[in-house]
Amino acid sequence: MGGRETDVAxxxxxxxxxxxxxxxxRAQPDLRFQLIEAGETLGGHHRWSWFDSDLGxxxxxxLSPFTYVAWDQGYEVAFPQYRRPMRAGYRSLASADFDAALREILPERxxxxxxxxCExxxxxxxxxxxxRINARTVIDCRSVLPSQHLLGGWQIFAGRHFKYDRPHGITQPMIMDASIDQHAPAGNRSAYRFMYVLPLxxxxxxxxxxxYDEARALDEDLLSRRIDQYxxxxxxxxxxxxxREKGILPVITGGNFKAYRASIEIPGVAMAGARGGFSHPLTSYTMPIAVENALAIASHAHLSGPLLAHFVRGRANEHWRKTAIYRAxxxxxxxxxEPxxxxxxxxxxxxxxxxxxERFYACHTTLPDQVRILSGKPPVSIPRAIRALASKGKPLLMEKTE
Structure with a gap:
């Protein structure tokens, strides 16, 4: 059999x-593996953030090898009726630092x-x-694919990083300032909107x-002007x-997960990352999920490709089951x-x-948490809430957009 040989691709x-x-x-230094990436850098152009309590x-x-920004004195949120300081530590990692650390730690080969x-x-x-790269085990961690089998809307964002000639004096992140105007970029349409501010x-x-919006449209110029004004x-x-960065992420509200996986799954290939269904359906937070999955896969790396694929598929099905509350x-x-x-x-x-x-963002919501979230005076009418819970939503067909 021609081509390079490795244990895990x-x-x-x-x-x-x-x-x-x-x-x-880290777990098996002698294991041969290949990390194959279409781009010239690892991690793309993103920023990942998480609560310190998300990780054990x-x-x-x-994550200790990565250089990330840490705020141990908490963060803030703001809404039309109140502003609230929160105690939890917050962390943020830039993709450039992710790339630099992995290049330093992982052997160049x-x-x-x-x-x-291509296949x-x-x-x-x-x-x-x-x-051809021959491997005992193959793990597919490519980007999420469009699918008629998944339903929902979109989380749309644009970010800009500024440097000043003086200290700004801000010591805590504002992870959600929803006291701002709630109109989306397209005309007078409204959507749930907030500003996110990190003192890096x-x-x-x-x-x-x-x-958050049902329509998948990103007007980067308009969002940039709104950031300037803010x-x-x-x-x-x-x-x-x-x-700067920008993105459009799926907000999954329902669908047929089994049919979704069947439509893209390759027999014997493990499928991880967002493509494999490992994301927070509502917030799109991925760090704690990605960390847990990486540790689990590393501890089962001795399995053959088909057996590892079966193991990861089981984890994906369990993740889909336990995240039903977020889709609801x-x-x-x-x-x-109304928007x-x-x-x-x-x-x-x-x-x-x-x-x-904190448990909500880490996808660790307990049954008592669910009862607490859904109890009390609802922020929406009960009849509309019942109809919403029974609704199907729109297919997440992610056509290309600028």
């Missing part, structure tokens, strides 16, 4: 693939960057160049304009832009109230106990 060098490679290297000892140890894969098999992959250094601020209102109109809340967000009143749902949620909110 990981296709896709984003957060999921990169963390799996790191976990494999093993998870923190896995394990990285195949700028290499597109995956249970026992290897074929690159677009025609080269004493003279650097990162602003992100985010909104920064100016805070007294920071004189910054020099040193980076997503249906309520999109279907149970301009969607802010009331999050405004009520952030009045709940802090520990419950």
């Amino acid at each position: 990981i296709v896709g060098g984003g957060l999921a693939g990169g963390l799996i490679a790191l976990a494999l290297h 000892h093993e998870g923190r140890a896995l 394990t990285l195949s960057l700028g290499q597109r894969v 995956l098999y249970a026992n290897g992959v074929t690159l677009q160049s025609g080269e 250094a004493e003279d650097e601020l990162f602003f992100e304009d985010t909104y 920064a100016a209102d805070m007294g920071f109109a004189d910054g020099v832009e040193i980076g 809340l997503g249906r309520m967000l999109f279907k149970a109230t 301009e009143r969607r802010v009331n749902i999050f405004q009520r949620f952030y009045q709940l106990p802090e520990e419950l909110i």
Whole structure:
């Protein structure tokens, strides 16, 4: 059999693939693996954030090689009716730092960057160049695919990173300022919208304009102007832009997960990351999920490709089952109230106990948490909530957009 030989081929060098490679290297230094990425860098152009309480000892140890920004004095949220300080520590990792750390830690021979894969098999992959890499196990960590089998809406965002010639004086992140105007970019249509502000250094601020909408449309120029205005209102109109990002993420409110996986699954190939269903359906937070998955896969790396695929599929099915509450809340967000009143749902949620909110973001919501979230005076009418919970939503067909 011609071509390169390896034990594990990981296709896709984003957060999921990169963390799996790191976990494999830490757990089994002698294991041969290849991390194959179509781009020239690992991680793309993203920023991942998480609460310190999202991770246990093993998870923190896995992330210890990365340089990330940490705020141990809590964060804030703001809504039309109140502003609330929160105690939990918050963390944020830039993809450039993710890339730099992995290049330093992983042996150079394990990285195949700028290499597109044209076909995956249970026992290897074929690159677009025609080269074959033979592997005992193949893990597909490529980007999420459009699917008529998944239903929901979209989380749309654009972020800008500024540097100033003076200290800005902000010490805590504002992870959700929903006291701002709730209109989406398209005409007078409303959507749940908030601003996200991170003090990345004493003279650097990162602003992100985010909104939830049924329509998948990103007007980066308009969001950029709104960030300019928000920064100016805070007294920071004189910054020099040193980076930006944008994205459109699926907000999954329902669907047939078994049919989704069957439509894209390759026999004998493990499927991880967002493509494999490992994401938070409502918030799109991925770090704690990606860390847990990487550690689990590394601990089962001795399995053959088909057996590992079976193991990861079981984890994906369990993740889909336990995240039903978030999909239900997503249906309520999109279907149970007028767009301009969607802010009331999050405004009520952030009045709940802090520990419950942290478990919510980490996908660790307990049954008592669910009862607490759904009890009390609802922020939407009960008849509309019932209809929303029974609704199906729109297929998440992610056509290309600018």
